[in-house]
Amino acid sequence: MSTLTKDTWKIIKFNQKNAFVFELLFRLVTTTLYLLLLNKGLLFALRMAGYSYLTAANIGYFLVKPWTLLLIAAMAVIGILILMLETGCLLTLYEGAFYSRKLKMGEILTGGFFKLAHEIRRKNWRLGLLILADYGLVNLYLIYQMLTHVKPLNFVISEILNKPVGKASVALFLVLLLAVVIPGIYTFHACMVEQKNFRDGYFRSLWLLRHRVLKVVILLTIYYATAVVGLWIVYAFCVLIAAVGVTLFTDNSLALAILPAACGRIELVLIFLTSMFLTVGNWGALSVQYFGFTSNFTKRSKSSDYSGSKYGDRKLAALFMAVAAAFSLFSIFGVVRNGSAITTDLLSVIQITAHRGSSKEAPENTMAAMTKAVDDLADFVELDVQETKDGVVVLGHDISLKRVSGINRTISSYTFEELQQLDVGKWFSADYEGEQIPSLEEVMEFCKGRININIEIKDLGNSSELPDKVRDLIEKYQMKEQCVVTSVRMSYLSRIKEQDPEIRTGYIISAAYGDYYSSDAIDFISLRSSFVSEKLVEAAHKKGKAVHAWTVNNKSEIERMKMLGVDNIITDYPVLAREILYREAATETLLEYLRLVLK
Template identity: 35%
Template sequence: MDNKEQKNNRSNLGKIFHIYAKTVKIIAKNILYLVFGQGVLMLFAYFLLLPLVNKILDLTLRLTGYSYITVGNIGRFLIHPATILMLFILFIIIGIFLTLDILFLLTFFALTEREQKLKVSVLVKLTIYRLFYCLKKGKGKALLITWLLSIVSSIPFLAFSIWRFRIFQYYMEEIPGSYLRLAAVIAAAGLLLFLYYIGPYYYHSLLSQKNGILMVKEKDILPRERIDLLLAIIGWNVLVAGFLFLIYVFTMGVTALLVSGYTNIIQATATFIEVYDRMSIYLALIIFVFSITSNMALISYTFRRHRKHKINGHEEAEDFFKTAYPYKKIIYFLIIALFSINFYYFYQVVRNGSALDYMNMENIQVTSHRGYSHSVPENTLSAVNKAIVEQADYVEVDVRVTKDGELVLLHDPSLKRTTGFNKYIWEVPFAKVRELDAGSWFGSEFAGTPIPTLRELFELAKGQVKINLDLKYRNDSEGLAEKVVALIKEYDMQKQCVITSTSIHCLKQVKKEDAVIRTGYITYGIYPSICKNKAIDFFSMKSNLVTKNIVDEAHKNGKEVHVWTVNIRNEIQRLKRLGVDNIITDNPAYVREVLQKDDSDKFLTTLLKVIKD
C-alpha cells in the first residue's frame, strides 16, 4: 500500500470518527427531552402495546388449537390461516408504533440541529403529523421500511436477546447449525442490500417533498456516499454494542458485589439469579432504546451533512391540528381514556406481576413436606395421617433402601439425626431399623415412633391422598426405582403416586418400568434442552430460585413447576403470582389459608381467566 492510499484511509477513518463525534453531540444537546420522549413511548409500549400483543398471541394459540409452540409444530403453526392473519395484524400494529418512534427521533434530531431551544409543542405536532403523512404517502412500503430500519438499528438488542433469553436459546438449540448459518448469511446480505440500495434515508426523502416533488431522490445519492454510510452504520453499531456490553458487565458486577454479603452461598446464588433475570429484561429495553436512538441520530446527521434540504411539515402540521380543534372534546376524552388504561395496566403489573399470569392460581396444589413435618416427626405414619386430616393434595416422603433391600421412609443417608443411631441406612438391616425410635428427637410425646416401610405408607394412604415419592438414588445395585414401581403396581397406585429424584437416570428407570407414572426432576435450574426430556413430567425446584422466566419456560414445554419448601406468606404470594403449580410446605394448612384469603380482585381475575382460556 503506497503513502497516498494510507493517507486516504486515514482521512476516511478520520471522517467517520468526525461523524461519530458530531452524532454524540447531537444526542447530548437536548438529552433530557430525548430521554423523556423515549421514556413516554416505551411506557406506552410496555403498558398498552405489549398487553395487546400478548392477547393477540393468546388468541392465535386458541384459534390454531396449540397450547404452546415447539420446534416440531412451529411450521404447521406458522402456515395456519389464523396465524397468518394475526401476524399481519401484529405487523401493522407494531409497525405503526415503530414508525412513530422513528419519526419522533428524526424530528427531534432535525429540530435539535437547527434550533437552539427545543419547543416541545412543535416536536409533538410535527411527529404526529408526519406519522399520518408518511403512512398515507408510503402506505405498505412505509411499514416495511420501518421494520427494516428497526432491525438494522436494533442489532445489538437482537444479539443480546438471542444470547440471554431462554426462548431464543431453546429454538436455536433445536435448529441445525447449518440452517442457522444459512439464515444468518441471508439476513446479513438482505440488510446490507437494504442499506445500499433503498438506504436509511427513506423517511427523509419522503418528508423533503415540496409541491409534490421529491427534493431528494435515490438516484441523487452517489455510490461513494452509500458505501460511506454503510461503513459508518456498521462501525457505529460495533461501538454501540461495545458500550452496551460494558454497561451490562458493570451492572452484573455490581449485582454480584451486593449479593456477596450473604453468608449462605445458596441464598446468594438465588438472589443473584433472581436479580439477573429481572435486570436482563430491563437491560434489553435499555439496549433497544439506546440502539435505535443512536442509529437514528447517525442517519439524521449524515443526511443533513450531505443534503441541505429541510424536511418539511411545519406549516402543514399547524394546519393539520387546526382542523382538529373542533373535535377537541373527543381528543381530550381519548387522551383521558388512554391514560386510564395505561394506569390500570401499570397497577396490575406492579401489584400482581401480570394481569393474565395471576389467573391460574386457583389450581395451585399443596404438598405436605415429609408427611407433616411442621408438628409431627417427619417421614412417619403419624405425619402422613396428619397431612390427610389437613386435606393436603399431596404428601411428600423420602424413600431409601436398607441393607437387606427393604424400602423405608427416611430423608438423610444416616440414621443419626432422627434416631440417634450413627449408621448409614444401607449399612443396617430392616430388623435393626425397626427397633429404632424416630420420634423422641422431635418431642417426648412421639417416643417409640418407628421408621415405616413404603408398604405401610401405601396401606394407610391408598385412596386418601396423592403421594410424592422422593427416591434417594445411590446406584443401580440397590434396585430402588424398580422396587418402588413394582410396589406401586402391586397396589394399583400409578395414578395416585408421582416419583421425584435428583437423578435423571433414576427417572428414566421409572419410565422404563411404567411410563404412566408421572416423574419430577429435582433441580436448581432449568434450561431449554432439558425441558424436552421425556423422562421428566415436571420440575421440583427450591422456591427462591424460581423466576417468571423459569415458570414460563416450563409451561411452554408442557411441564409443571413444583416448589419447595415454602412456609412464609410473602413467598407464597410471590409464587402465586409467578404461576407455579404445586407448593411443597411443612405447614399445608397455613399455605391453603394464605391462598384462599388472597382473593382480591376476584371478579376481575375470574373474568380474565375466562378470556385467557
C-alpha cells in the same frame, strides 16, 4: 468522519433531556401496550389451534395455522405503525434541532402523528416495510439476545445456527437485508421531511449516498459496535454490583439461585435501554448526514422562523400521552398482579414448583410454607385442597389429620372455625408451634402478584362441589394467569374446562401408559419423574401439552429432567433446583471469589 461524529453528538446534546425522556416514555407505553395485545392474541391463537402451550415440537404446526398467520399479520401492522410513529417523532425532534429549536414533548408527539398521518394518506406502505427492516438491522444483536430468553424460539434459533445450511441461510438473509436497507437509509427523511413518495425518496437516498457509502457504513458500524460494547460493560458492572449484594446480604444457600435470576433481569432491562439509546443515536446520526448532504438545506441561525406550529394541538398530544402512560402503568400493574402468558411461560426455560410450599423448611400446606416458597424464588407453589364440614376450601394433603395434628379425624368432619383451633406446625418443629390450616382464599390473597399457584383438588367423589368452588375463587381473585388446577380425577378437570376454558388444568397420572395427553380437558400432564422419558415429552409437546414432573429432589434427577426438556419441576428443594437449572460457571466463580475477598 470526525466532523459528522461531532455534529451527531451536538444534535443529540442540543435537546437531549426531552429526547431521552420522550423516548423512554414512548417505549414504556408502546412496548407495554404491544405486549398486552400480543399476550391476548397469543392465548387466542393457541386456543384456536387446539394447543395449550407453545413448545419446540409444535411451533412449526402452530405458525402455519390460519389464526396464527392472522395474528402475525396484525401484530406486524401494529408494530410497523408504532415504528413509523416513533420515526416521525424523532425526525421532528432533529428537524427542530437543525433549526436550533428545542421542541417540547407535546410538539415531538404531534409532529410524529402528523408525519404518520401524511404517510398513511399517501399510501406509502413500502416505507413501513423499510422502517421495519431498518429497525431489525439496527437492533439485530439486541433482538437475538432477547430471543435467547424466549422459549421455544431459543431452541429453534439454536438448531438453525448449529447447522451449516441454517448459518448460510441467515447469512444470505442478512446480505439481502443490507442490500435493501443501506441504499435507502435516507428514504425516511426524504418521505417524512421533504414529503416525497417512496420511489422518489428511495432514489433520493441513493443519490445522496453516491461516493459516500463506505464512509457512512463504517461510521454507523462504529456507532453500533460502541453501543454493544457499552451494553456489555454496563452489564458486567451491574452483575458485579449484584454479586457483591448477594454475597453480603443473602444466605450462601440462596446466592447461586438469586444471581442467575438477577443477571437475566439485568440483561433484559439493559437490552431495552440500549435499544432506546441506539434508536435516538441512529436517527441523530442519519439526520446529521441527511441535512449535511442535502444541497437545498443550509444551516440556519436561531432566528429561524421554524415554530413547529404546523404540528397541531400540543395540549391534546400531552393529554393523549398522559392517558396512554396511565393505561400502560395500569397494564404493567395487571401483569404483575394477575400474571401473563409471556412472562409466565415464554420467558422461563424450566419452571420450579415448591411441593406443598417449601415443605422441607416449613410445615406443608401452611402459610409459613407459602412464605418460604416465595423467599426461595419458586415460580409456583403446589398445594392440596379439601372441603370443611361447612363448605370452606382449605389446604390439606391427607384425608386424616393424624400426621400433621396428631388427631385421627378427617378435615371434612370439622367446620372451618373448629379447624382453626388445631396446631399443624408443632409436629414439624417447635419454631412453628401454633401454625394453622389456612383457607384457599387466605393463600390466594397472599400469593397474588408474588407467586403462581398449582392447586391440586383432592378426589372427594364425583359429586363433590370442590372443583366449582376452586374455579369460583380463581375467578373472584382474577388469577387465571397465575393459577393452574390439577387432579387425579379427570371429571373434575372436564367440569372446570367446560365452565371456563381459560383456566389451565393438569392431569395427575401414576403411570406413563396411554394417550392421556390428547384430552381437550387438560393443558398439561403431571407425573412421577421416574416415568418421564424423551419419547413421552416429545409426544406431549407435539400435542401442545406441557409436562410437569414430581417429586424431583436430587441433583442427578433434576439434571435429567432438564435434559429431557420438561416444563416444570415439582420439588421439595426449590433453591437447589434453581441452582442446578440456572447455574453458570462464570457466576459460580465470581461468587466464590467475592466470598474470599469480602470475608
